[in-house]
Amino acid sequence: xxxxxxxxxxxxxxxxxxxxxxxxxxxxxxxxxxxxxxxxxxxxxxxxxxxxxxxxxxxxxxxxxxxxxxxxxxxxxxxxxxxxxxxxxxxxxxxxxxxxxxxxxxxxxxxxxxxxxxxxxxxxxxxxxxxxxxxxxxxxxxxxxxxxxxxxxxxxxxxxxxxxxxxxxxxxxxxxxxxxxxxxxxxxxxxxxxxxxxxxxxxxxxxxxxxxxxxxxxxxxxxxxxxxxxxxxxxxxxxxxxxxxxxxxxxxxxxxxxxxxxxxxxxxxxxxxxxxxxxxxxxxxxxxxxxxxxxxxxxxxxxx
Amino acid sequence: xxxxxxxxxxxxxxxxxxxxxxxxxxxxxxxxxxxxxxxxxxxxxxxxxxxxxxxxxxxxxxxxxxxxxxxxxxxxxxxxxxxxxxxxxxxxxxxxxxxxxxxxxxxxxxxxxxxxxxxxxxxxxxxxxxxxxxxxxxxxxxxxxxxxxxxxxxxxxxxxxxxxxxxxxxxxxxxxxxxxxxxxxxxxxxxxxxxxxxxxxxxxxxxxxxxxxxxxxxxxxxxxxxxxxxxxxxxxxxxxxxxxxxxxxxxxxxxxxxxxxxxxxxxxxxxxxxxxxxxxxxxxxxxxxxxxxxxxxxxxxxxx
DNA sequence: AAATTTTAATCCGATTTACCGATTATCATA
DNA sequence: TATGATAATCGGTAAATCGGATTAAAATTT
Numbered sequence: 001x002x003x004x005x006x007x008x009x010x011x012x013x014x015x016x017x018x019x020x021x022x023x024x025x026x027x028x029x030x031x032x033x034x035x036x037x038x039x040x041x042x043x044x045x046x047x048x049x050x051x052x053x054x055x056x057x058x059x060x061x062x063x064x065x066x067x068x069x070x071x072x073x074x075x076x077x078x079x080x081x082x083x084x085x086x087x088x089x090x091x092x093x094x095x096x097x098x099x100x101x102x103x104x105x106x107x108x109x110x111x112x113x114x115x116x117x118x119x120x121x122x123x124x125x126x127x128x129x130x131x132x133x134x135x136x137x138x139x140x141x142x143x144x145x146x147x148x149x150x151x152x153x154x155x156x157x158x159x160x161x162x163x164x165x166x167x168x169x170x171x172x173x174x175x176x177x178x179x180x181x182x183x184x185x186x187x188x189x190x191x192x193x194x195x196x197x198x199x200x201x202x203x204x205x206x207x208x209x210x211x212x213x214x215x216x217x218x219x220x221x222x223x224x225x226x227x228x229x230x231x232x233x234x235x236x237x238x239x240x241x242x243x244x245x246x247x248x249x250x251x252x253x254x255x256x257x258x259x260x261x262x263x264x265x266x267x268x269x270x271x272x273x274x275x276x277x278x279x280x281x282x283x284x285x286x287x288x289x290x291x292x293x294x295x296x297x298x299x300x301x302x303x304x
Numbered sequence: 305x306x307x308x309x310x311x312x313x314x315x316x317x318x319x320x321x322x323x324x325x326x327x328x329x330x331x332x333x334x335x336x337x338x339x340x341x342x343x344x345x346x347x348x349x350x351x352x353x354x355x356x357x358x359x360x361x362x363x364x365x366x367x368x369x370x371x372x373x374x375x376x377x378x379x380x381x382x383x384x385x386x387x388x389x390x391x392x393x394x395x396x397x398x399x400x401x402x403x404x405x406x407x408x409x410x411x412x413x414x415x416x417x418x419x420x421x422x423x424x425x426x427x428x429x430x431x432x433x434x435x436x437x438x439x440x441x442x443x444x445x446x447x448x449x450x451x452x453x454x455x456x457x458x459x460x461x462x463x464x465x466x467x468x469x470x471x472x473x474x475x476x477x478x479x480x481x482x483x484x485x486x487x488x489x490x491x492x493x494x495x496x497x498x499x500x501x502x503x504x505x506x507x508x509x510x511x512x513x514x515x516x517x518x519x520x521x522x523x524x525x526x527x528x529x530x531x532x533x534x535x536x537x538x539x540x541x542x543x544x545x546x547x548x549x550x551x552x553x554x555x556x557x558x559x560x561x562x563x564x565x566x567x568x569x570x571x572x573x574x575x576x577x578x579x580x581x582x583x584x585x586x587x588x589x590x591x592x593x594x595x596x597x598x599x600x601x602x603x604x605x606x607x608x
Numbered sequence: 609a610a611a612t613t614t615t616a617a618t619c620c621g622a623t624t625t626a627c628c629g630a631t632t633a634t635c636a637t638a
Numbered sequence: 639t640a641t642g643a644t645a646a647t648c649g650g651t652a653a654a655t656c657g658g659a660t661t662a663a664a665a666t667t668t
Contacts, residue, residue, distance in 0.1 A: 047390035326615070
């Protein structure tokens with residue numbers, strides 16, 4: 001059995017990969033540049049292969065170097081989890097948990113969730129981050145976040161998930177056109193350009209469109225909103241319609257508007273809400289507890 | 305972020321857990337006893353918790369100590385895999401792969417499999433071990449084996465699996481009673497005590513009995529065999545019957561006997577064959593290649 | 609009961625390693 | 639040509655790791 005590389009050197013490699021610069025990486029590790037440099041060389045020697053290509057000024061990670069970084073990340077985060085577990089004396093329900101949530105879910109769960117967690121697991125400190133699905137998945141991979149609350153179906157890469165529940169879609173329409181639409185809604189009765197959607201980055205757009213089998217793109221207004229709240233405002237002001245999640249409606253997003261929720265057509269007009277975590281985590285039990293808390297807050301709880 | 309424990313100390317802990325003795329553990333690690341002792345103390349200090357209870361002569365792992373061992377094992381094997389990967393310069397199809405197989409599968413695949421692997425991946429060295437499902441799962445957990453070829457369904461604990469294919473069961477009966485049984489076989493026509501089975505430890509027994517919906521235990525002969533080959537010999541000599549996997553029959557296990565394969569009753573008279581691996585492995589791709597090789601050797605290939 | 613053996617912890621000196629600061633080499637840019 | 643940025647190298651120092659000897663406590667043998 002050959003000697004194993006040190007975790008320290010592996011963490012130097014990770015920092016270097018993140019910073020793409022020896023000085024900044026060294027600073028991030030609180031060591032000198034020379035230490036980090038020789039650490040990397042040391043690593044290459046031990047592993048018997050070149051991790052970075054030096055071209056006398058800058059450098060590039062080799063293909064195998066990238067792969068090694070990936071594996072090293074797992075090792076480091078696993079070890080951090082071990083330390084965290086030990087420091088908490090085996091009490092898995094204490095310490096920080098970093099939860100990322102997409103913007104079309106966050107506003108409707110963070111309040112109640114942090115209250116419940118605070119109450120049921122007072123030693124657990126839930127740290128929240130709001131971002132798009134892609135950014136959240138990157139942060140999960142890098143170990144910057146522990147769990148993600150996402151809308152499914154979604155490519156969650158090498159990660160694992162629990163499906164917590166379902167969030168039905170409603171078509172909400174201005175009262176001036178609502179009574180012509182029927183239930184389930186006949187999209188043909190909508191004026192052209194009367195449907196407002198979120199910008200494409202938000203997966204709710206795609207989920208709603210496919211779940212509700214909306215095919216006639218002429219109905220869609222090209223002006224897109226960046227948040228559910230402004231979406232509602234726009235549909236209300238312009239006398240149009242939009243898709244809205246039940247969760248948002250339950251939280252009063254339609255209050256003080258003239259929008260009316262209607263049953264959309266399409267067989268299963270809803271999105272699944274799932275909690276995603278690294279396959280390699282050792283804190284599955286902790287995250288499961290949080291999953292249970294979140295599930296109770298969803299319109300339809302399907303956590304088994 | 306607190307300092308991470310060293311891999312060396314973690315490996316000391318693993319050795320101690322395996323050997324349950326400081327001197328032997330130290331020897332296994334090629335260090336002195338004092339080094340290992342202080343390594344463990346060091347670890348306890350860094351982790352801020354007691355890993356072993358000393359009662360002045362011997363010692364015991366604490367509950368949390370056991371948990372830490374579990375996590376440390378993952379970390380160490382992950383790192384070994386990283387080294388292996390690097391040493392092979394990213395060529396995942398070289399180096400040793402340790403495969404465990406249960407006794408009711410092994411004789412019928414090892415020959416062809418090692419030949420195929422030798423031919424298609426000459427740098428891959430396949431090391432085989434034959435044992436019961438439970439022992440194999442323990443060896444997988446301890447990092448002594450990399451992949452297991454098992455019969456499913458089966459509780460594979462925290463591990464992951466691919467289902468490679470299906471192995472149908474036949475009821476094989478002595479020619480003196482075969483023609484009375486019909487096809488699919490009517491178990492009522494079997495004389496009491498004429499069905500021979502493997503001893504309980506072999507999961508084929510349970511799988512066959514449940515798959516073929518054999519409920520009348522009076523038919524079963526209480527004398528049980530320890531291998532498929534002796535099972536066949538017994539059923540042949542005593543003019544009885546037994547369940548036999550298609551794979552075994554294909555490999556001529558009934559040659560030179562008076563046993564005849566018949567279609568058993570029961571809706572899905574077969575067992576699934578699966579390849580099991582640690583969820584935390586980083587050699588999934590390598591194992592997948594081997595999975596594909598094995599699947600081609602099974603009576604029914606269902607690997608997707 | 610005494611002596612021996614086994615086991616883990618402790619102490620201490622020697623070696624090795626890790627680290628930093630300073631310097632150098634190389635290239636890009638002003 | 640001078641300046642700045644970057645990564646590698648070098649040499650000295652501080653820190654850690656390690657092993658042998660010893661100790662302490664208990665089990666085993668005599």
